């Protein structure tokens with residue numbers, strides 16, 4: 001069900017529940033998801049794709065991002081730009097909203113087990129830019145693809161320190177992607 005041009009988490013969960021009772025074995029689960037990144041106003045050239053594949057032992061997350069700003073060192077009064085904080089946030093509605101505080105509608109970090117920051121289910125490694133690109137894959141067993149549908153991936157301007165609560169002091173939200181099922185389209 002398309003709601004305001006995005007799939008609401010409730011609609012996805014309803015669709016998932018319907019699938020569970022539909023007894024159609026080949027749509028039993030969503031094993032793949034993707035998020036197309038939308039740039040915020042600070043770095044409008046950011047573009048990229050994050051994919052999530054359920055594999056044995058966890059979820060393989062791959063990020064392929066271009067257009068990030070080059071690394072710029074910090075000092076006592078200013079944070080470095082990059083490497084870039086990277087997380088799953090609770091909600092999946094990537095609208096800029098207030099340009100001085102973009103993507104607030106996505107809420108805070110997704111933290112289903114009430115862990116300190118650094119150990120949230122959606123805490124990811126930082127994105128490091130190499131020749132204008134950031135590319136990485138890693139495996140996480142803290143969540144399944146189904147649990148993150150309808151949430152968002154967020155890139156921040158500053159590195160994550162993995163200790164400041166609740167979000168690692170990683171600064172402004174500079175790109176956002178809604179996590180969508182990559183499947184047979186039967187949830188519509």
Ligand SMILES: [Cu+2]
Pocket residue numbers: 085086087088089109154155156167
């Ligand atoms: Cu974040």
